[in-house]
Amino acid sequence: MLRGRRLLFALGLAALLGLIISPAYTVPKAVVIGREMLVGLVALLAFGLFEQWPARLPRWLARWALQVLGVATAIAIAVPVIYFVQYHGEAVPFWKDAKRLNGFSIMLSTGLLLAPWITVAVLFRQRDDAARHQALAFELERSRLERSALDSRLRLLQAQVEPHFLFNTLANVRELVDSGSPQATSVLDSLIAYLRAAVPRLHDPATTLGQELQLVRAYLELMHMRMPDRLQYVLLADESSADLRCPPMTLLTLVENAVRHGIDPSEEGGRIEVRVHERDGRCHAQVIDTGVGLRRGGVADDGLGTGLSTLRERLQLVFGGDAQLRVAALQPHGVCAELEFPAQRNPA
């Protein structure tokens, strides 16, 4: 496609030039146009050749200069060769015939005069196109990224305030209040802490691990109040990790998954262990549960539902490829979800 257009352009331009200069010649117009087209073809070949070759250029030689020079040289060689070949075997060589020499000079001079300018114009146009193309590609990529970031944020928003969780917890709060239980206030406090942490942080791309752990603690306190006989939990975190940056809802998503898919479906319940520590510039977080595990679903790896795939997406957006999420089955039953990402601190 591109080659065809180039060829058409070069031949068309050569034919036009031939037509313009043809009145100065005694030979038929077609012959002049033909010669010019041949020269144009050679110039185009030179242009194409030096566009690719040599693959590496010395620093002092720009490729565009090489191409311009190449085109000029090709014309300087092609015109004499054409004349030589065409009038080979005649009594007088073409350079001794005044008329032929005149025609030769016109062709050579117009070629040498015009071709470099045309080459420069073409090169300029090419560079302009490439830049525009790249800008377009960048724009496309940027809007794609923006959209997927927005999508994942929306999904997070939809997934987060789970009505089933909210209404069940409120039902508990109501009973504790109605029956005058001293527990009521502390449960309400946990719910408030959970909601306060869960809601506005959606707009904040980077929170700290300390905040995230508070959110996890509030959530686990609520769940423990709701199923005291079925859920035990422990949080083990390095104190130094509290100010590490952590995308919101990462740890919480893993813990909610452990409750929802591990503990809640199990009649006897289980234990959740959250471990966070920093090692070699990486933050390691583990959420281990002894619930029903992957057994019942019989699904591997990503089978733990939309929560985890959304989390994977968000990690990809925040850390590029520099974060890992692994989910493994435990024996006799349970799941270990392991998250690893670069340990970064907010500038003070």
Next chain:
Amino acid sequence: MTGQRPTALIADDEPVLRKSLTRLLAQAWPELEVTAQARNGREAVELFEALRPDVCFLDVHMPGLSGVEAARHIDRRAHLVFVTAYDQYAVQAFEQGALDYLVKPLQPARLADTVARLQERLRAAQPVPDTDALLERLAAHLLPKDGAAPPLRWFRATVGQHVRLIAADEIDYLRSDVKYTLIAWRGNDGKPGEALIRTPLKELLAQLDAEQFVQVHRSVVVNLRAISHVARGLNETADIHLKGRSEVLPVSRSYLHLFRQM
């Protein structure tokens, strides 16, 4: 029922919510006697079989057997009231099927309406409408979608005087007897137990996962998970030894090929 106080069962996996319903019922319906409190669907069915209460309040979302599945086991032998925190689909289905339901957090006024309806039905000794088709659809809907868990098979079997629900997963082996089939199983505590069911072995086998359960003898079907090892005997026979059980199961000649590679 005349002269006797009506009885009820409450099933919810959250203790505070069981207490809440019990307390509110005591206010709205003082004559009603809550005779059973179940922590999951399986307990609900077992307690129902043991105590036969007139009314069952079933939380829809419970571990193991859901409230809807428990309702299918109870069938039309009690008046049912479903309790749910939030499930648009279930609520719509309850409305369509004219099933009684309550929404958490419970509202006393709404509970009073439900109580009035139940009292009327008990007084008139109305039969419980057949809603099994609706419940079956609902049960399918309530299965976790993202985990794509296949439905568990449950068997209602007798242990001594009691009826127990046994999940297919919990069965070690089945052995057919003259009139019954013996189910050797182990519960959550891992202790082996035995139960009897009237269903013939052949029928039970058809309901079990063929990947997990194999017939090894005319009268024995075993769960592969429960096998500890297989010992070769004389005359083209073998014995199956089980994990945590002392009894030995026979493998007859025609089934021996199953263990050739093992």
